[in-house]
Amino acid sequence: MITYIFVFLAVLAVASALAMVISKNTVNSALFLVLNMVSLAGLFLLLKAQFLAVIQILVYAGAIMVLFLFVIMLLNVEDEESLFSRFRVKYFVAFLVGIAVFSQLLYSIGSFSEMLPEVAPEMTEAGTVEAVGEVLYSQYLLPFHIIALLLTAAVNGALMIAQHKIKPGASND
Amino acid sequence: MDYLHDINAFLPGVIVALAGLVTITIDAYKNDHGSIYGLTVFSLLAGLILSVMDMFGPVGEAFTGMITYGGVSAFGSSVVLFGALFCVLISREYLSAIDHEYGEVYSLLLIATAGMLGLVSANNLIMIFIGIETMSICLYVLAGIIKGQKIGAEASLKYFLLGAFSTGFLLYGMALLYGATGSLYLTEIAEGASSDLLFIAGAALLLVGFFFKVSAVPFHMWTPDVYQGTPTTITAYMATASKSAAFVALLIVLSKMIPAETANWAGVIEVIAILTMVMGNLIAIVQDNIKRMLAYSSIAHAGYLLVGLAAGTPEGYSAVLFYLFAYTIMNIGAFGVVAYYERQQGLDFTDINNYVGLGFKKPLMGVLLSFFLFSLVGIPPFVGFVGKYLIFAAAINAGYIALAVILALASAASVYYYLRPMVYMYFKDPHKDVPLVRSGIVFRSTLVVLAALTLYFGIAFGDLHNLLSSFYTADWVTHLVGQ
Amino acid sequence: MFENYLPIAILAGVAVVLAILLMTLSRVLGPYRPNKTKLDPYESGMDPVGDAANRYSISFYLVAIAFIVFDVEVVFVYPWAVSYLDFGPGTLVSMIIFILELYVGLIYLIKKGALDWDLKKGMFN
Numbered sequence: 001m002i003t004y005i006f007v008f009l010a011v012l013a014v015a016s017a018l019a020m021v022i023s024k025n026t027v028n029s030a031l032f033l034v035l036n037m038v039s040l041a042g043l044f045l046l047l048k049a050q051f052l053a054v055i056q057i058l059v060y061a062g063a064i065m066v067l068f069l070f071v072i073m074l075l076n077v078e079d080e081e082s083l084f085s086r087f088r089v090k091y092f093v094a095f096l097v098g099i100a101v102f103s104q105l106l107y108s109i110g111s112f113s114e115m116l117p118e119v120a121p122e123m124t125e126a127g128t129v130e131a132v133g134e135v136l137y138s139q140y141l142l143p144f145h146i147i148a149l150l151l152t153a154a155v156n157g158a159l160m161i162a163q164h165k166i167k168p169g170a171s172n173d
Numbered sequence: 174m175d176y177l178h179d180i181n182a183f184l185p186g187v188i189v190a191l192a193g194l195v196t197i198t199i200d201a202y203k204n205d206h207g208s209i210y211g212l213t214v215f216s217l218l219a220g221l222i223l224s225v226m227d228m229f230g231p232v233g234e235a236f237t238g239m240i241t242y243g244g245v246s247a248f249g250s251s252v253v254l255f256g257a258l259f260c261v262l263i264s265r266e267y268l269s270a271i272d273h274e275y276g277e278v279y280s281l282l283l284i285a286t287a288g289m290l291g292l293v294s295a296n297n298l299i300m301i302f303i304g305i306e307t308m309s310i311c312l313y314v315l316a317g318i319i320k321g322q323k324i325g326a327e328a329s330l331k332y333f334l335l336g337a338f339s340t341g342f343l344l345y346g347m348a349l350l351y352g353a354t355g356s357l358y359l360t361e362i363a364e365g366a367s368s369d370l371l372f373i374a375g376a377a378l379l380l381v382g383f384f385f386k387v388s389a390v391p392f393h394m395w396t397p398d399v400y401q402g403t404p405t406t407i408t409a410y411m412a413t414a415s416k417s418a419a420f421v422a423l424l425i426v427l428s429k430m431i432p433a434e435t436a437n438w439a440g441v442i443e444v445i446a447i448l449t450m451v452m453g454n455l456i457a458i459v460q461d462n463i464k465r466m467l468a469y470s471s472i473a474h475a476g477y478l479l480v481g482l483a484a485g486t487p488e489g490y491s492a493v494l495f496y497l498f499a500y501t502i503m504n505i506g507a508f509g510v511v512a513y514y515e516r517q518q519g520l521d522f523t524d525i526n527n528y529v530g531l532g533f534k535k536p537l538m539g540v541l542l543s544f545f546l547f548s549l550v551g552i553p554p555f556v557g558f559v560g561k562y563l564i565f566a567a568a569i570n571a572g573y574i575a576l577a578v579i580l581a582l583a584s585a586a587s588v589y590y591y592l593r594p595m596v597y598m599y600f601k602d603p604h605k606d607v608p609l610v611r612s613g614i615v616f617r618s619t620l621v622v623l624a625a626l627t628l629y630f631g632i633a634f635g636d637l638h639n640l641l642s643s644f645y646t647a648d649w650v651t652h653l654v655g656q
Numbered sequence: 657m658f659e660n661y662l663p664i665a666i667l668a669g670v671a672v673v674l675a676i677l678l679m680t681l682s683r684v685l686g687p688y689r690p691n692k693t694k695l696d697p698y699e700s701g702m703d704p705v706g707d708a709a710n711r712y713s714i715s716f717y718l719v720a721i722a723f724i725v726f727d728v729e730v731v732f733v734y735p736w737a738v739s740y741l742d743f744g745p746g747t748l749v750s751m752i753i754f755i756l757e758l759y760v761g762l763i764y765l766i767k768k769g770a771l772d773w774d775l776k777k778g779m780f781n
Contacts, residue, residue: 045661055731063727067720074716130742133735137747142183142236143303144732144750146291148757149190150307151725153284155761156197157314158721159770160277161329162714176746194760201767 003116004107006046011103013039019095026072030065037061048119049127182235182242185220185227185250186290192216193283200276210265213279217258217286224250228640238358240294248494248641249293249421256414256501257286262619263509264406266612270516273318273404282410285311289418293425298347298357301422305343305386308415309336316403316411328402335385335395343382349375359430366431376431380438383426386419389479390448393472400468401523405515408464409508412471413501420478420497424490427482442483443576449476450583457590463511464523466590467504470549473587474500480580481564484571491641492563498637499548499560499630506545506623510538513612513620520607528594530603537617539598544624546591548631551584556630563638718770729758 013036020032041056125131136144180187196209224247232243240246261282268274288307295301313336317329351357353372354365366372381392388396400408431438453473460466478500481493514522514531521527532539548555551562561584568577630637736743736751765771 051735054734058734059727059731063724067724070716070720129735129738133739133743136732136735137743137750139237140239140299141750142179142239142291143299145754145757146190146288146303146307147732148729148754149193149284149287150303150310151729152194152197152757152761153281153307153311153314154725155722155765156277156280156284157311158725159718159765159768160275160281161314161317161320162718162770163768194757197760197764201764 002046004103006043006116007107008100008103009039009042009046011106012099013043015095015099015102027069030068030072033068034061034065037065046116047127048124051127051129051132054129179235182233183240183290183294185224185254186287186294188216188223189220189254189283189290190287193280193287196276196280196283200280204276206265206269206274206276209276209279210261213261213283214258216283217254217261220286220290221251221254221258224254234296239297239300240291241296242294245421245425245490245494246294248498249418250290252417252421252494252498252501253286253289253293253414255498256417256505257282257289257410259505259509259619259623260406260410260414263409263505263512263616266616267406267512267516268404271319271404275318278315278318278407281311281315285315285410286414289414292418293421295422295425296359296429298350298359298362301426302344302347304422305382305419306340308418309340309386312411312415315407316399318407319402319404322402324398324402326402328399331395332399339382339385339392342378342385346375346378346380346382349378351375359426362430376438377441379426380441383419383423384445387416387423387475387478388472389445389475390452390472391445393449393453393475396472397465397468400471401462401464405464405508405512408467409505409512412467412508413504416471416475417497417501420475420493424482424493427485428490439483439485442479443573446476446479446483446576447579449473449479450579451476454583454586454590458586460590461525462523463525463528463594466525467507467511470587470590471504473583474504474549476583477561477564477580480568480573480576483576484564484567484573486567486571487642488570489564489567491638492560492567494641495563495634495638496560499556499627502623502626502630503545503548503555503557506541506620506627507549509616509620509623510542510545513538513616514609517607517609520605525594525597527607528597529601530598531607531609532595532598534603535609537621538612541620541624542598543595544627546595548627550588550591554628554631556627556634559631559634559638715770715773718765722765722770725761726758 016032016035016039020029020036023029023032037056037060041053041061044050044053044056192212192215196212199205199209199212227243227247228251230243230247232241234241261279264278264282265274268278285308288304288311290304291300292304292308295304313329313333316332317325319325347357349371350362353367353369353375354362356362356365385392400412403411427438427442450473453469453471453476457466457469457473460469474496478493478496481489481496483489484492511523514528516522544555548557551557551560561580565577565580568574568580732754733751736747740748740751
């Protein structure tokens with residue numbers, strides 16, 4: 001069962017990455033990227049890295065993708081028709097079914113049933129959210145606080161780039 | 174965990190980081206550059222004094238082995254804080270003269286310095302990564318503060334993209350090293366070192382990331398454009414403090430983590446050093462823009478420093494540390510004088526052709542520039558000579574005769590482009606009369622102090638050199654014994 | 657081990673089924689007459705012509721950046737929130753310091769008017 005899920009997720013990850021690159025419509029590309037990240041999160045889950053899986057969804061599929069779509073909508077408005085009209089649900093369902101069939105084929109032809117190694121028990125322990133918290137707030141205390149500093153600097157720097165008016169007199173190029 | 178002991182061990186960093194946060198808050202509530210500047214100078218000075226005192230203190234680990242204090246770390250912190258302090262001192266007048274003085278500049282400088290302090294005291298790969306990132310993100314922003322010019326935006330964007338790319342290499346290398354040895358602590362990685370492919374690949378990728386940051390030759394492309402587009406005093410900060418921090422971290426990684434027996438990295442560094450010295454010096458010769466010239470010269474200096482690392486002996490390491498200090502003093506000075514000329518209205522004073530006849534108009538600045546450039550060449554009474562000599566001697570003693578010879582030849586070639594501005598300043602007649610403004614008292618005295626230091630450490634270098642070799646050998650022994 | 661994820665799987669399944677169901681329902685039940693003119697923006701009877709790459713207010717960019725930064729912050733608070741009772745008071749103090757460090761950034765954003773959408777009052781004047 002786990003092997004089957006792995007093969008399915010792996011094929012899904014590769015196929016959605018390819019679809020992202022091939023797709024001409026930028027919004028579709030972004031949505032395929034979401035799919036890719038979700039399947040990666042599933043792969044992390046199979047490796048018993050729960051924290052990583054949650055972060056993958058929370059930060060990448062959530063925040064980063066929102067930014068991507070945001071930029072696409074801001075920059076690429078000239079082709080409104082193609083943004084909305086070409087995406088058909090049936091194509092998407094066909095995509096998913098095709099992947100399911102392909103991974104089923106791979107699974108049966110390749111006889112992968114013994115392919116996946118067992119995840120070691122200590123790795124099972126290490127990937128949980130509690131375990132990450134335990135080292136993050138004791139052993140990695142200093143990096144943890146420097147990260148807060150880094151994030152503050154990022155806010156500060158982003159606002160500084162945006163804030164000040166362009167000084168016309170200073171230009172000499 | 175004994176928090177007080179830990180905080181005490183990282184006190185310069187804590188002070189600088191707190192000052193960074195406080196300056197952001199001050200900047201949020203009122204537009205008062207004076208108090209921000211004062212607090213910045215005060216915190217950097219306090220940190221500098223503390224880390225210099227730390228140099229003579231004991232060596233140890235803090236924050237569950239994340240960082241080390243004393244010894245090499247303390248010296249690295251001192252160099253970084255010294256560079257940051259002097260850059261801030263000359264920055265205020267320059268930035269207000271070009272009408273780009275913002276409170277955020279000081280906050281970002283402080284936070285970048287805090288990141289560098291973490292980097293030079295790192296004992297763990299995570300610490301190195303976070304340190305490099307904190308430093309780099311602040312520098313990406315600082316590179317682009319002149320928004321009116323395309324060249325500033327280009328500098329910022331180029332630096333950001335290439336820096337992010339190099340961070341990818343660094344991080345991937347760390348992941349592979351963790352996979353190969355099962356630890357992120359430098360000393361534990363050294364124990365688990367083997368010559369299997371995973372370890373070698375990890376170490377190689379890590380080195381690529383570092384070579385990007387220190388702008389060694391195949392990875393140097395960003396340097397001239399970024400140095401040219403950034404405000405000059407910030408460029409001085411990039412060229413000295415950030416480069417020193419990256420070099421100290423590279424030195425720590427090489428000496429502690431990758432034992433020479435398992436991975437023969439000396440050969441790699443040898444090749445990179447030769448490329449860096451030759452390319453840096455050759456391209457610097459044809460530059461007409463003085464900031465680009467100094468950028469290529471900083472690449473060349475990275476090559477000299479890599480020679481010391483290639484030697485791989487305690488002697489070589491202490492020579493590298495001395496050279497970093499020397500390089501910091503003379504490079505801030507050179508950029509400072511360029512910043513002074515650049516402030517003048519009317520002509521583009523980054524172009525070397527506009528320096529004609531300036532030497533006699535403002536004698537002090539002319540003499541100061543000559544001091545710093547002579548020191549960069551490596552002419553005897555100045556500190557640059559001592560640094561180069563120590564590296565040269567270390568390379569000879571370690572048996573790298575070819576490297577030493579190339580170092581000498583490359584330095585000889587560098588005489589041409591370092592002395593060219595002086596020839597223009599003193600031996601050519603001005604084609605246009607440019608009124609030069611008077612520099613402020615802080616600006617002038619900072620540069621005079623730097624010039625005095627170039628001379629002082631060029632003559633009385635013995636104490637510092639002894640100190641460096643003493644604590645480096647002490648470190649070396651503890652390392653061999655295995656902590 | 658996968659029994660633990662059963663609720664999440666059910667939730668995801670319900671979400672997918674619901675989305676497809678609603679889209680199909682509206683397609684089946686509602687009238688569907690695609691027409692090119694429906695896609696045209698209406699602007700007082702004028703045919704809107706102009707440069708496609710409009711310049712947007714920089715506030716959009718700032719809000720996006722602030723969102724990312726505070727979203728990444730959540731990553732570091734999340735493990736603490738899962739089992740904060742196990743960690744003890746030391747971690748609580750450390751967590752408060754972490755939040756305070758980021759609070760400086762938030763104060764800065766607010767005081768500089770970066771979150772102020774009324775551009776007359778904001779930082780761009």
